Amino acid sequence: MKETKKNAVFRVFETAHCSPGRYLLGVSCQALSILLSGVPFYTVYRIIRIFLLASLDGVAVDTGSVWLWAWITAGSIVLGIGLSIAGSFICHACAFDALYDLRMQILDHMGKLNLGFYTGGQSGAVQKMMNENMEKMENIIAHDFPNLVGAGILLAALGVLLFSLNIPLALTIFAALLIAFLIQFSAFGGKSGQQIWADLNRSSTELDAAFSEYVAGMEEEKIFGRPEAAARRLTALVEKNRGHWIAYLKRVTPVYGAYKTITISVLAFVLVAGCVLLYFNPGDTALILEVLMSLIVGPAVISPLMELVELGADLRNLSVRMDQVEEVLKNPAMPEGIRNHAEEGTEIGFHDVSFSYQDAADPLRRMALDHVSMKIPAGCFAALVGPSGGGKSTAGQLLARFWDVERGAITIGGQDIRDFTMEALMEQISFVFQDTYIFAESVYDNIAMHRPVSREAVEQAAKAARCHEFICSLPQGYETRLGDGGHKLSGGEAQRIAIARAILKDTPIVILDEAMAFTDAENELALREGMAELLKGKTVLMIAHRLYSIQDADRIFVLENGRLKEEGTHSELLQADRLYAHLWNIQNETEQWQMKTSGIQREGGESYA
Structure with a gap:
């Protein structure tokens, strides 16, 4: 039997571990205020x-009743x-409390997830959920749901009033509105309507x-002379989208027009x-009053009925957002x-x-690491190399528990890393990554990473990382704001900030994941000097593509x-003349390759070569 989901609003309070009792009081106040609006x-x-x-009977007006x-x-x-004020205050307070608790739950839980969660394409969705979705949830909980309950109660009260006055007139009002909403539903209901909406x-x-790709690839498109081809593809998609909009509007416009005409x-x-009723009952004073009352109350039914329809869609959206929260x-x-610590060193x-x-169960499953055994002694400078996709970065990330191994174990000081907090x-x-993330904070905060360290310690780390000089040249020195809305760093400068962070952290193990893969010549010397400071006395695991950077490694x-295909020192692996030697020869050929331009002459007969 299919499980029926609870009301989306109460799912929020249940997940947020908040009592819905106070919220129900706020909703009741809001609903009663809406009901009183019908009085x-x-x-x-x-x-x-x-x-x-009084006019029909020719008597004086009962002023006492009028004043009452x-x-x-x-x-x-x-x-x-x-x-309304009390209900709004209570509902907003409950919504803020619930969403605060929900946000803190998500943040706390995300802090306990493996780091691989953030490299699996989830971070963007979580960011949207924490910002945009939470804002919309607050609006639904604090405004829409109380209005929905109030609209339902008001509609029921008006319905009771109309039917108590005159059943045929009440049936006329609700039949007309029912026809209007059935007409509206016909635009979106059924296979045809759903297909049009899905296609759109x-x-x-x-x-x-396609538009995002067109903008992102504009440089390449122009360089290779293909902007017209890309524009043609985009134009075709624009025309396709336009066709779906036309089909949608052809179906919706007349239907929506009929719906609005009937309701208004x-x-x-x-x-x-x-x-008609007065024609068959001429002179019926009570009927005249009933018709008059129906004319007054009838339009009042439209507003809560439309709110019920519109807010019902909002609640469905809230249910979807709660599904996303629960998925995380x-x-x-x-x-x-x-x-709490490694007792036997840093091997x-x-x-x-x-x-x-x-x-x-995935039929396309591929092992990123397959029965790999390696030993890196404490204080050793080890390197992981090999062709792309070989598992180098995976090995480094498993050491930091981005994920947990499926089989076997990784140890530090002889202790399984899963035994550590x-x-x-x-x-x-x-970790020093190839791509360094710079936070939208000051230089000082980017290096200190909110640890309780002195300004002197931060500056010493920056000097060791060879970035103190360029930091001092910034507009506000160490207080200069970086990242979004602040000063932009070059790739080499950002890398040196990352090295300063690692120097300040001063851990016994350092993992360098392609940390110098795309370093320009101007920054390479400074980076190497900074690296030398960082790696003193450490156990180092360097993941590298450029083999000349790890020639001095103790173990490759x-x-x-x-x-794992082979291991040894640089000279041992060259002598073995296997995969490493093959990669070394290829890189040497690439480094030494020069473009030959013999036969190309400058104007005036001077050769380019």
Whole structure:
């Protein structure tokens, strides 16, 4: 049997571990204020009835009753305002508390997930959920849901009032509105309507993706003389999207026009029905009053009914957003050990390690590491090299527990890294990546990373990383804001900031993941000097493509297709004349290759060569 999901709003409070009791009080206040907004319709009818009956009977107007109904009108308005303010305050407070708790839950849970979660394309979706979706959830919880409940109660009250007055007139009003909403549903309901809507959404998504690609690839398109081809493809998608919009509007426009006409013209339906009833019941004073009341109350039914339809869609959206929140919270937290430090030094060991990014049931499953065993003694400078896709970066990321191994174990000081707390493991390891993330904060904060360190310690780390000089040349020195909205650093400058972070952290193990892959000549010397300071007395694992940068490594491990092919020093591996020697020869040929331009002459006969 299919499980019925709970109301989306209460799913929020349940997931956020907040009591819905106070929220129900706020919703009740809001609903009562909306219900009281319908009271003036009835009191106006009662006042008009007094004057009309007095006129027909030729008697004096009962001013006492008029004033009573006037005071009831004023009282309902004042009480409604008070309840609306109280309800809004309570609902907003509950929404803020619930979403604060929800945000903190997500942040706390994300802190316990493996780091691979953030490299798997999830971070953008989580960022959108934490910002845009949460803002929309607040609006639905604090405004839309209370209005929905209030609209439902008001609609029920108005329905009871209309049916108690005159059943045929009430049926006329609700039948007209029912027809209007059935007409509206016909535009989106059924296979044909759903297909048109699906085609429109699909073509819009394709157009957005193609336009982003067109803008991102404009340089290459122009360089290779293909802007017209790209523009033609984009134009074709624009035309396709335009066709779907036309099909959508052809279906929706007449239907929506009929829907709006019927809902706005509900008075006409009441008037026609009232005239028919009065034709067959001439002189019926009570019927005249009933028709008059229906004309007053009838339009009041439209607003809550339309709110119910529109807000119902918002609640469905809230349900989708809660699905996204629950999807993140369902990701299993990475289990932590209890060890707070390595007791036997910093020797690193890979013991028959296997790992894949795909599930075991995936027919295209490929092992990123396949039965890999390596031993890196404490204080050793080790390097991981090999063809692209060989598993080098995966090995480094597994050491930092971006993921957990599927088979085997990775140890530090003879202890399985899964036995450490994450804090203890991170105290053992520093990472310097090829792509350095610079936060939208000051230079000082980017190096200190919010650790309680002195300004002097930060400057010493910057000097060691060879970045103190360029920092001092910035507009506000160490207080200069970097990143979005601030000063932009070059790639080499950002790398030196990353090295300064690692020097300040001062861990016994350092992992360098292609840290100098795209360094320009101007920055390379400074980076190498900074690296030398960083690596003093450390156990180092360098992941590299450029083999000349690891010639002095104590131990070189060569990975290919997830397997360890060979290991040794640079000279030993060259003598073995296997994969490493092959890669070394290829890189040497590439480094020494020069463009030959013999036969090309400058103007005037001078050769380029």
